[in-house]
Amino acid sequence: MLNATLSNRNTASQRQMPSAHMLKTMELLACPVGELEAEVERELSENPALRLVEEMRCPECRRRVHSLPCPACMGKMTTENALVFVSPRTSPSSAVTQSEYDESPIDRVQQSITLSEHVLQQVAPLVSATQREIAVYILERLDNRGFLPETPAEVAHYLKVPVADVQLVLEKINQADPVGVAASGVRECLQLQVRALEAEGTAHPLANSILTDHFEILASADIVALARACGQPLAIVKAAVEFIQKRLSPNPARARWTHQDAGDQRFYQPDVLITRDPHRPDGPLLVEVFSAASGWLEVDPELKTMTKEINDPSQKLEWRQHLERAELFVKCMRQRNNAMRLIVTSVVQRQYNFIVGTNADYQPMTRAELAKELKYNESTISRAVADKRVQMPSGRMVRMDQFFDRSLAVRDAVREIVKAEQRALTDDQISLALKQFGYSVARRTVAKYRSMESIQPANMRSRAAARVPA
Secondary structure (H helix, E strand, O other), X not given: OHHHHHOOXXXXXXXXXXXXXXXXXXXXXXXXXHHHHHHHHHHHHHOOOEEEEOOOEOOOOOOEOOOEOOOOOHHHHEOOOEEEEEEEOOOOEOOOOOOOOOOOHHHHOOOOOEHHHHHHHHHHHHOOHHHHHHHHHHHHOOOOOOOOOOOHHHHHHHHOOOHHHHHHHHHHHHHOOOOOOOOOXXXXXXHHHHHHHHHHOOOOOOHHHHHHHOHHHHHHOOHHHHHHHXXXXXXXXXXXXXXXXXXXXXXXXXXXXXXXXXXXXXXXXXXXXXEEOOOOOOOOEEEEEEEOOOOEEEEOHHHHHHHHHOOOHXXXXXXXXXXXXXXXXXXXXXXXXXXXHHHHHHHXXXXXXXXXXXXXXXXXXXXXXXXXXXXXXXXXXXXXHOOOEEEXXXXXXXXXXXXXXXXXXXXXXXXXXXXXXXXXXXXXXXXXHHHHHOOOOOHHHXXXXXXXXOOOOHHHHHHHHHHXXX
């Protein structure tokens, strides 16, 4: 049915499809899950014929199930590399339950709460009741980057509490997720993140020294001066700077949170969650495509019966309109969810290596290619991927349209070429070298990608190499 609705094939069934049906499906398809939740709530509040039944049903076969994915439908939802299924955000996943795994995929997805609330939930159990009041004050004072504009002494003076208590609470907040919240500034924020990674054994050995002793030079982006100050070969310093740029965030409030206004940071709600089954790490990926409703949307059967018994023509018409609107909304929601599942399934199949690997594993794909494969209109694909986010197995959040960014692999190749160069290559030479990777890229495009990757021009790289001993 959805293919007939959304396909670019000019079939008779498509021509007969009511425009309201198609428009509503497209409208819902374009909504990220947060907006979709608001749309469902609005429809439930406005239409008495629509109801939300607090039970779990399989979106495919509509059977009542204890948890998702539905055991009866798992076969047709599983591809070679992934199990893709539609799931309400608040439902438990049967693939990984809390009793089986301390951190299930659903539990890892935060609801729409503020940054302060998210941090307070972590800190509150670790401190006393008095110290919780200190934590609340500190978190309320955060600026839009997640930093604390006051010193511990100033906080202690205002609250009339010991400085030691403020420092203890501040330490707990600094170590909460995201690491670096309530730091005094960018340097301290990055230092806190490096220390956390050092505790895990994954930090670059030079990163902490650069942040502590040479932060001003790092901020100037003068790699040559930084190498001289550190007394280290340029290649090692480059690797340390690359680590800082890729693994650390100078804005803890925006690491996984989006800035709405000066006092409101909201958690990015993923529309798709990709995880690995902890019991089958080499098995298919678990891919949950989130729907908005926490139960089962349906047309109220009692109202259907009641409408048939109404004799007054005007009242009967009014209730019929409510029923028709509810039927349309339920049908469009199901078609929206099915379209998202089909699109995500195809994307995951094509980009499996990219999802579990690096940018170098990206396989070029376009919306037009996906539309042709699924027999959808290209605009349908564009609506489905716009403004939506995917949480990767690593925990990294990416925009869904990034799966169609053909520059990712090319930019990664540019980095590798520059990293391996014996002498600084010009953009023209990099363009020629890219052909060995199978990429035909113009010099001006190379310059753009080089700039995006913070790689200096050839003449500056040449001077840097000449001034720094190997």
